[in-house]
Amino acid sequence: xxxxxxxxxxxxxxxxxxxxxxxxxxxxxxxxxxxxxxxxxxxxxxxxxxxxxxxxxxxxxxxxxxxxxxxxxxxxxxxxxxxxxxxxxxxxxxxxxxxxxxxxxxxxxxxxxxxxxxxxxxxxxxxxxxxxxxxxxxxxxxxxxxxxxxxxxxxxxxxxxxxxxxxxxxxxxxxxxxxxxxxxxxxxxxxxxxxxxxxxxxxxxxxxxxxxxxxxxxxxxxxxxxxxxxxxxxxxxxxxxxx
Numbered sequence: 001x002x003x004x005x006x007x008x009x010x011x012x013x014x015x016x017x018x019x020x021x022x023x024x025x026x027x028x029x030x031x032x033x034x035x036x037x038x039x040x041x042x043x044x045x046x047x048x049x050x051x052x053x054x055x056x057x058x059x060x061x062x063x064x065x066x067x068x069x070x071x072x073x074x075x076x077x078x079x080x081x082x083x084x085x086x087x088x089x090x091x092x093x094x095x096x097x098x099x100x101x102x103x104x105x106x107x108x109x110x111x112x113x114x115x116x117x118x119x120x121x122x123x124x125x126x127x128x129x130x131x132x133x134x135x136x137x138x139x140x141x142x143x144x145x146x147x148x149x150x151x152x153x154x155x156x157x158x159x160x161x162x163x164x165x166x167x168x169x170x171x172x173x174x175x176x177x178x179x180x181x182x183x184x185x186x187x188x189x190x191x192x193x194x195x196x197x198x199x200x201x202x203x204x205x206x207x208x209x210x211x212x213x214x215x216x217x218x219x220x221x222x223x224x225x226x227x228x229x230x231x232x233x234x235x236x237x238x239x240x241x242x243x
Contacts, residue, residue: 001029001030001031001102001104001105001106001107001151001154002030002031002032002033002077002081002105002106002107003030003031003032003033003106003107003108003109003147003151004033004034004035004073004077004080004081004106004107004108004109005033005034005035005108005109005111005140005143005147006035006037006066006069006070006073006108006109006110006111007034007035007036007037007111007138007139007140007143008036008037008038008048008111008113008138009036009113009138009140010034010035010036012140012141012144013032013034013140013144015144016032016144016147016148017032020148020151020152020157021147021148021151023157024151024154024157029154029155029157030151030154030157032147033073033076035069035072035073037065037066037068037069038065039069040064040065040066040068040069040072041062041064041065042064042065042068043062043064047062048061048062048065049061049062049113049114050062052115056115057115058114058115058116059114059115060114060115060116060117060118061112061113061114061116061117061118061121062118063118063120063121066110066121066124067121067124070083070108070110070124073108077106079106080106080108080124081104081105081106081107081108082101082104082106082107082108082126082127083108083109083110083124083125083126083127084101084107084108084109084110084125084126084127084128084129084146085109085110085112085117085121085122085125085127085128085129085139086109086110086111086112086128086129086130086139086142086143086146087112087117087128087129087130087139088130088133088134088135089128089130090127090128090129090130091127091128091129091130092129092130092131092132093129093130093131093132093142093145093146093149095149097129097146098146098149098150098152098153099153101146101150102150102151102152102153102154107147107150109139109143109146109147110124110125110139111138111139111140111142111143112138112139113137113138113139129142129146130142131145131146172221172224172225173210173211173213173214173221173225174210174213174214174217174218174221175210175213176205176206176207176209176210176213177209177213179191179194183195191205193205204234207230207231207234208234208237208238211231211234211235211238212238212242215235215238215239215242216242222235
């Protein structure tokens with residue numbers, strides 16, 4: 001996969017070359033490039049923003065630097081891929097969107113700053129995504145969150161493919177509690193079932209605790225899930241226990 005980002009602050013993306021994403025880059029599984037679109041401005045003062053026509057507060061990004069930066073990406077990569085604009089008006093990012101984006105060979109993110117964009121910039125865009133109902137100072141942090149969540153679904157990126165499959169939201173439930181050694185940490189014991197070696201009982205306990213955590217913290221997720229008979233029975237038991 002290739003990921004390009006158009007940003008005024010390329011240094012903000014330095015941490016993206018660490019941890020899982022850094023390993024993906026080192027393996028050659030990910031080609032990650034950041035383009036400073038200020039380098040493409042034709043403005044003699046090197047400005048990339050201007051006042052909006054009709055008046056109003058704040059400054060808007062002008063189209064020329066972004067159009068030309070996008071043309072440069074397209075020339076280097078042989079295409080611009082799926083272009084994503086970070087925008088509060090976009091569809092809300094979630095687990096399913098990350099999985100969807102991971103199916104593309106090339107993603108290009110436009111991370112804006114200031115009050116907003118000249119509307120003509122949207123002509124370049126295939127998708128608009130928002131992290132949620134709040135406003136950040138720029139699109140860089142949003143792009144980093146989306147990229148991090150997306151790259152995890154690329155083949156051979158995680159050390160264990162089952163890691164992603166067992167994550168919260170993968171099956172519509174929050175992840176069950178997990179423990180590691182020691183079994184007794186200052187009197188705090190690991191649940192006995194997890195050390196029993198009975199894999200069927202362990203699987204049932206994990207399912208029940210996933211249901212419990214979801215019921216207590218994100219009951220809205222249960223409303224969207226088609227529960228099996230086993231899950232309904234476990235959930236009834238959980239509700240009795242939590243009364």
